Amino acid sequence: MKLVTLKKEYDLLLKDTITEYLNPNFVYLPIKEETKLKIDPKGYVHRGEELYDLQYSPISGKILGIRECYSTFGFSKFLVVGNDFKEKTVNRLGVRKNLSKISKVELFELLKIYDEKMYNDFNMSFKKIMISGIEEQPYVGNFMYINVNYTKEILDMIDSLGDIFDINDINFLIKDTDYNSINSINDMIGMYNNVNVKFLPNKYLISHKDILSKFLNINEEFLYLNVEQIYDLYQYLKRRKPKEEKFITITGNAINNPQVIKCKVGVVLSDVINDLIELNTDQFVVVENSLLTNKELDYKRYIITNDLRAIYIMKKEKIKEEECIRCGKCDEICPMKIKVSSLVNNRKCSKDLCIHCGLCSYICPSYIKINRYLDGDSNE
Structure with a gap:
């Protein structure tokens, strides 16, 4: 891809x-x-x-x-x-000193009253865990700051998930240009034998689950969480917060x-x-x-x-939107291979496949806000 x-x-x-x-x-x-x-x-x-x-x-x-x-x-x-x-x-009851001692049954019971979406993510068959420390959008620094400021908490939680589910195939994904995160993680990763750090190139959307699967040729179900979810889960399981x-x-x-x-x-x-x-x-x-x-x-x-x-x-910038010149750049750049130009010119395209990444509008030489069509507002 x-x-x-x-x-x-x-x-x-x-x-x-x-x-x-x-x-x-x-x-x-x-x-x-x-x-x-x-x-x-x-x-x-x-x-x-x-x-x-x-x-x-x-x-x-x-x-x-x-x-x-x-x-x-x-x-x-x-x-x-x-x-x-x-x-x-x-009053918060049940504070745990050792996260790895939580049983799978106990974890599911806790997730039911904590986060329904996370409960559903965990409630499937998987033999691989992927944790993303990579932001999906440019110019966002949340994950980097979590990686750097809460390194031990993140690694403790990731390692404990491996123990709870008896899984050794655990990958912590970091952007290869995120030197702050790399330095912080490298200082501690030696204590966590089950966690493998995988460096990925600085490419837009590489941390989107569907695109990541294709990029890494993963053909099996895997648990996929980001570091903010891991941090929140640590706070809840460790402190019932x-x-x-x-x-x-x-x-x-x-x-x-x-x-x-x-x-x-x-x-x-x-x-x-x-x-x-x-x-x-x-x-x-x-x-x-x-x-x-x-x-x-x-x-x-x-x-x-x-x-x-x-x-x-x-x-504020005043950018004039021009007519479509039918260059096909929006079709070429779309990671989901949607015929975006057909939507702009004929109002027809497979919008259900859209992941709302914005690349079509980003690349358009006519400055057409193509994403408005994909969002259903084609009358602007």
């Missing part, structure tokens, strides 16, 4: 350490109409208390009501909790201080930007998760949820 190296548009110079933003005034937690609360809707909640199925409060304080806001899954309702900054927590924090990268050519931030799940993005980010222009756009798909957002009413990985704050 042919993969591409993206042109470097600007330097991503991050701070040496992770910036913490762990004491917000409020958090907003996604809630659906049919959600049944497990707490008093006007009452007090403790940090780590389950509010409804698999949703835990990342702070202690009073429930203030419901408000509609934006997030990675669109415009929806959120439960608002006001922070009292007392950090009152629920539900996911209440996440890592995001805020970067772009419209700011002077790009950085990786560790923040509470549910914080308001505008608060983070106002408190931590130094803008170099007042003419900018804010993009979520991928520069290539270029999905702009209203950051003033935007909530940081688990699905958010990166925020790009970019200078």
